[in-house]
Amino acid sequence: MSMKDNHINYIEFKANDLEKMKKFYHQAFGWSFTEYGPTYVAFSESGLDGGFEKTDEDIVNGALVVLYHQKLEDIKKKIIKSGGKISKDIFSFPGGRRFHFIDTSGNELAVWSDK
Secondary structure, eight states, rough: OOOOSSSSSEEEEESSSSHHHHHHHHHHHOOOOESSSSSSSEEESSSOEEEEEESSSSSSOOOOEEESOOHHHHHHHHHHHOOOEEEEEEETTTEEEEEEOOOTTTEEEEEEEEE
16 A cells, blocks of 8 residues: 555554553454564554554543655645644654644644655
8 A cells, every 4th residue: 555645644642551552452453563662562453553652641632643745844834834833843763754743723643754
């Protein structure tokens, strides 16, 4: 499946205990996991790939929807021009780069690229 600009591509959930989250989602739904160090686990077999990010903070609205776009700088400018605010500037991670933004209702989302 090819990735398309502006489509939801990934979702992340915050987790206080990664092992507990993996056990729950595997037992309840049969999801599979790939570990990326002590603070991140990707999941698959869920219909939409995603991951669990370790946090020690209280979790409120712990889901992060991640969109895909080939040209991060271009979509970042478009988001700002449309009234969005950047909450975490572009950063690199294994497999690509991404940034987070707040929409006009206060929802935080992210955009990533493998380019």
